[in-house]
Amino acid sequence: MREAEMCRLLGVSPGVKIDQLRSAYRSLVKRYHPDSGGGKGDAAHFVKIVQAYQGLMARLVRDSGNGSHAHVSAPRKPANPEQDIFALGRDLLMSPDPSARVAAAFGLARSGNPSSYAFLRKAMWDKSESVRLAVVRAVGKLGIAHSAPELGTLYAKASVAVRREILSAVGHMRGNHAFDGIVAAALRDSDPLVRARATELRRR
Numbered sequence: 001m002r003e004a005e006m007c008r009l010l011g012v013s014p015g016v017k018i019d020q021l022r023s024a025y026r027s028l029v030k031r032y033h034p035d036s037g038g039g040k041g042d043a044a045h046f047v048k049i050v051q052a053y054q055g056l057m058a059r060l061v062r063d064s065g066n067g068s069h070a071h072v073s074a075p076r077k078p079a080n081p082e083q084d085i086f087a088l089g090r091d092l093l094m095s096p097d098p099s100a101r102v103a104a105a106f107g108l109a110r111s112g113n114p115s116s117y118a119f120l121r122k123a124m125w126d127k128s129e130s131v132r133l134a135v136v137r138a139v140g141k142l143g144i145a146h147s148a149p150e151l152g153t154l155y156a157k158a159s160v161a162v163r164r165e166i167l168s169a170v171g172h173m174r175g176n177h178a179f180d181g182i183v184a185a186a187l188r189d190s191d192p193l194v195r196a197r198a199t200e201l202r203r204r
Contacts, residue, residue, distance in 0.1 A: 001051060001052060001055055003055075003056065003059065005052070006052035006053075006055050006056045007056065009048055009049055009052040010024050010025060010028065010049065010052050010053060010056065011024055011028070012024050012056075016056075016060075017060075018057070018060050018061075021053070021056060021057060021060065025049070025053045028049050029046075029049070029099055032045050032046045032049060033046060033098070033099070033130075043128070043129035043130040043132075043133055043161055044130075044133060044161045044165075046099075046102070046130045047102060047130050047133045047134050047137070050099055050102045050103055050106065050130075050134070051106060051134075054103060054106055084111070085108065085111055085113055085115065085116055085119075088104045088107040088108050088111070088116075088119070089104070089108065089116065089118070089119030091103075091104035091107075092104035092105055092108065092119050092120070092123050092131075092135075093119060093122055093123060098126075098128040098130055098131055099130075101123070101126065101128065101131045101134075102128075102130055102131055102134040105120065105123065105131065105134035105135045105137070105138045106134060106137075106138065108120060108138050108142075109137065109138035109141040109142060112142070113142075114142055114143075114144055116138070116142060117139065117142070117144045117146075117147060120135050120138055120139055120142075120144075120147075121147070121150055123135045124136070124150055124151075124154050125154075129159060129161065129162065132154075132158070132162050133161060133162060133165050136151070136154070136162060136165040136166055136168075136169050137165060137168070137169065139151070139169050140165075140168060140169025140170070140171070140172040140173070141172065143172055143173055144173075145173055145176050145178055146178075147169075148176075148178035148179050148181075148182070151166050151169065151170070151179070151182060152179075152181050152182050152185075154166065155182050155185060155186075156185070160191045160194070163186070163189065163191065163194050164191070164193060164194055164197070166182065167182075167183075167186055167194055167197040167198060167201065168197070170182055170183065170201060171197070171200075171201060174201070174204050175204065183198050183201050183202055184198075186198030186201075187199065187202065
């Protein structure tokens with residue numbers, strides 16, 4: 001995601017300070033959280049907000065380590081990446097805060113480690129749709145081909161937003177016939193965008 005798009009999603013200007021970014025993010029979480037009682041909860045948009053916040057915050061933190069005026073220390077690189085994956089997996093499965101679980105799913109995706117699927121597979125049935133969306137997105141980014149049975153089961157019971165995300169994940173694993181069942185089901189889906197995406201995948 002480009003910086004301009006991240007700023008647009010978060011409603012901030014380029015050059016925003018870390019404190020301002022955190023404040024804008026908190027406000028948006030309260031407004032768009034899927035479990036919000038305000039009626040504006042939107043799981044797909046909420047996932048994009050979390051992703052934009054993480055991306056923009058990472059840039060600000062990196063810049064602060066290069067001598068900018070942001071008053072924050074650069075994050076310490078974990079000595080053992082496997083321990084970091086375990087910590088993210090624990091947050092994904094056990095944190096009471098859905099936004100923290102979304103962030104953990106994105107962290108596992110960025111790890112590039114397919115063993116993260118041990119945690120992602122369990123989180124596919126999270127009670128929060130925003131977490132389910134983030135998990136499916138992570139599975140696609142990691143290119144986990146053996147996720148086909150679980151994604152197929154989830155597809156059959158998922159909302160339109162999650163079904164769309166599953167088709168996007170399948171697109172990252174193009175050419176793998178393990179997902180033919182999902183594509184076949186999507187060709188008969190009631191949602192026109194899902195059907196269009198499935199038609200595109202079938203042509204590949």
